[in-house]
Amino acid sequence: MSSPPSSDGHHRLLRAWQLALLRFAVTLDDGDRLNVAALAGELDRLDRRHADDSLHFFRRSSSRLCAAIRGEGKSAREVLDLFCGEIDEPRLRLAFSSAVGIVGSGPVSSAVRSKRNRDLFRGLPTRRTASL
Template sequence: MPGLVDGSRSLLGAWKLALLRFTVTQDEADRLNVAALAAELDRLGGRRSTDDTFHFFRRTSSQLCAAISGQPENVAGILDRFCEQIEEPRLRRAFAAAAGVTPSDPAPSRTRRLKQNLDLFRGLPARGPASL
């Protein structure tokens, strides 16, 4: 089962890169590649019954490709939402630049701020006065 998870993760990365490529080229062959990868991802999503299949990636791909081509009214909203969902910072910035989207504020830094600890010596045994 770990192979399936790793395979679907790499397929998801390939789908995001295909969307980036379509954003740059807007070529029909690249759009078809996005659609093929989306169909494969949906196929991995499983099937509940013979008539009910998983369509998330195909539906999302068609919306994104239409937005990239400039067809729907809320192009900026669709592209902004997708851009915010991209976890890899370099891919997010590349997609935002290619799509002409203003990237949202980056996630706050995970470095901890040093806070001033006024009770630094609390709990230590008291010493007598020091003589100079």
């Protein structure tokens, strides 16, 4: 019997799955969809220690998400909004929302902006003007 996966390993695999969904949203390529499905199968395999209902959670979610990304189904926008809200990394959430056409992600963009500009020039020596 294999040992349970580390929390860090599971987190990395989950992030790889989210990135694969982003890639599929950008390319709509069938090979990228198959990559999403493969990662979902691996996540489901790692989560077998939970209840039987969760055995195929990531595969079912992947199927729903890929169909929603293609615009299939009445609730495609709701599925995408829900998934976007579950992405904990602000830059990935912004990229995914942009790729699928979700607008109004103001809190994400302001969080990224404030992080980027904080103490930008702190510790740098002052420059003297160069005379030509």
